[in-house]
Amino acid sequence: MNINNGVASTSSPPTASRLRILLSIPDAERDAFISPETRSALKELGEVTEIAPAGLQSLDAFATAAADKDAFITAWGFPRLDAEHLAAAPNLKCVVHAASSLHALVSEDFWTTGIPISQAGAAMAPAVAELSLTFTLALLRRVHQLDHSLRTGATWDDARNVQRAREISGARIGVVGASRTGRRYIEACRALGARVCIYDPYLIKGDPLAASSATLTDLMAHSDVVAVHAPATPETAGLISAAELALLPDGAALVNTARSTIVDMDALYKEVYSGRIDAALDVFGQEPPPR
Structure with a gap:
């Protein structure tokens, strides 16, 4: 050298x-x-x-x-x-x-x-899909809630007093964006028995995922977990706003390993803070987030 x-x-x-x-x-x-x-x-x-x-x-x-x-x-x-x-x-x-x-x-x-x-999107898709799946499983199993409860020093009975955990098998998973990463995530979720629907206005007739397509409104209203895998474009900026987040069923969760601009982050924080829904994020509007 x-x-x-x-x-x-x-x-x-x-x-x-x-x-x-x-x-x-x-x-x-x-x-x-x-x-x-x-x-x-x-x-x-x-x-x-x-x-x-x-x-x-x-x-x-x-x-x-x-x-x-x-x-x-x-x-x-x-x-x-x-x-x-x-x-x-x-x-x-x-x-x-x-x-x-x-x-x-x-x-x-x-x-x-x-x-x-x-x-290198194709090379990175498996790793990001795995992270999204990890978040999904953790949210469904309430791993973070149980961990947080135990760390507060709560009694055993109080620490267990969180919403009951559930399996991914049979869970309703909504995927926003049929990207390369989104498709790998869908494959993994389906392999574990989840029921998947997809919102992507660019799905064409004949695409294997077209049969599982849904409107964004229906997807948000009928999903246990919504995973964001869309790109950051002018069309997707603020795609999931306070109105869409309000459609999520109580106890549902949102996973975002794509871009923070797709979701109204302030609205998401308010929903999570209220305890009505949960979230796992790999992207933030400001990185690292403010203290």
Whole structure:
């Protein structure tokens, strides 16, 4: 490894035919996303310069790192590729995004360049679906309520005084968004015996899930658990508002591992605080949430 001006280079100086690659993954995810085998493969492709997104936040720092690069490998926190950042990377030929959503990364300016871009949504779908299933099972079994009750020092009888737990088999699961993650989640829920309905206005005739489609109103009103798996778009902003949350049956729960903008978070907090419904969240309007 060579160190030049504080930048780590993981291969020998490039030849004219070798790619110059900017690898920018947050420190917390770097080892999980980039295995030793992947690093070796990248070194075969060309010169790899590795800088975490935190080190690229100023335009000057970005320009210094990106000026001669042919390819970016990005993840959460990488600077948005707007006109200024694209101008600072005149040799850019492709972008590989090691996360799923591209909304925070690309701009309209990027799409006009015709530069190819890929994302890792298919690879991440199983993991997010598993987390959503974990939340679903925990809410149905009242694991968190029992745990919280015991931790308060309540008596055994008082600690057990929560709504009765139930199995996922036979439970009514409503899924908002038949995305790749949503489909993996649906497969898992059905394998465990749940009854699933789906709200997704883009389901086409002939889709295997079309037979289980429902309106959002019906889904909210007749689900024991609603799991959100839709993308963050102008159409889905505030899709689940106070009115939709009010339709949930008493004792129902909402799971959101997608994007916080899809749900009116203030309305959700009020419903949860009242004790009428429950929720498990992997996304918040402010991250980390305020103390």
